[in-house]
Amino acid sequence: xxxxxxxxxxxxxxxxxxxxxxxxxxxxxxxxxxxxxxxxxxxxxxxxxxxxxxxxxxxxxxxxxxxxxxxxxxxxxxxxxxxxxxxxxxxxxxxxxxxxxxxxxxxxxxxxxxxxxx
Amino acid sequence: xxxxxxxxxxxxxxxxxxxxxxxxxxxxxxxxxxxxxxxxxxxxxxxxxxxxxxxxxxxxxxxxxxxxxxxxxxxxxxxxxxxxxxxxxxxxxxxxxxxxxxxxxxxxxxxxxxx
Numbered sequence: 001x002x003x004x005x006x007x008x009x010x011x012x013x014x015x016x017x018x019x020x021x022x023x024x025x026x027x028x029x030x031x032x033x034x035x036x037x038x039x040x041x042x043x044x045x046x047x048x049x050x051x052x053x054x055x056x057x058x059x060x061x062x063x064x065x066x067x068x069x070x071x072x073x074x075x076x077x078x079x080x081x082x083x084x085x086x087x088x089x090x091x092x093x094x095x096x097x098x099x100x101x102x103x104x105x106x107x108x109x110x111x112x113x114x115x116x117x118x
Numbered sequence: 119x120x121x122x123x124x125x126x127x128x129x130x131x132x133x134x135x136x137x138x139x140x141x142x143x144x145x146x147x148x149x150x151x152x153x154x155x156x157x158x159x160x161x162x163x164x165x166x167x168x169x170x171x172x173x174x175x176x177x178x179x180x181x182x183x184x185x186x187x188x189x190x191x192x193x194x195x196x197x198x199x200x201x202x203x204x205x206x207x208x209x210x211x212x213x214x215x216x217x218x219x220x221x222x223x224x225x226x227x228x229x230x231x232x233x
Contacts (some may be wrong), residue, residue, distance in 0.1 A: 042209050042224055043163070043223050089161060091163065106153070106168050108165060109155075109165075110162065112161045112162065
């Protein structure tokens with residue numbers, strides 16, 4: 001079974017430029033998560049989708065970050081414009097979601113996109 | 119508020135030694151989930167284990183074992199006879215027993231196994 005797929009793996013951009021990350025979750029997983037992981041820290045949730053609905057985006061900096069999950073499968077996370085402090089690894093994860101008894105799902109992670117903003 | 123503390127920032131041991139990674143958590147929930155993930159140099163977080171708060175039995179999987187002690191709010195992870203391939207950053211995480219599906223990660227412990 002294929003895992004969570006993310007692209008690109010690495011991205012280097014100059015500040016004020018836009019950037020987008022793509023994620024394809026595990027087949028059949030209804031819940032999709034975007035995390036940001038700063039160097040030497042654990043991942044922090046940016047946004048969580050249940051199917052195509054964003055149900056938790058409280059940590060997403062909405063002035064420059066946006067996300068979408070059209071058709072409830074693939075998802076795209078965008079930053080526009082990027083700032084130096086956005087340099088981090090952006091991780092996508094997925095879990096079964098609805099139907100798992102309402103309990104905290106086990107999340108499965110992709111390899112991440114390492115963003116460097118110069 | 120929920121919090122996960124991994125006080126050991128880095129650990130280095132010689133191959134074949136046993137090593138224990140500590141995890142202490144804080145939560146006001148009476149039921150919750152605990153997780154361990156491994157992050158090798160490739161960057162992908164690999165799921166290792168999920169434990170319910172109402173199941174305090176220790177678990178062993180090959181060279182890996184987990185000691186869950188609710189009384190001390192700890193969920194420690196031991197690798198027996200460590201190998202170089204065990205070198206990675208290990209994260210402990212805490213999740214609520216609800217539909218929220220939100221988990222909080224600790225800051226991780228970088229484990230280096232020297233040949």
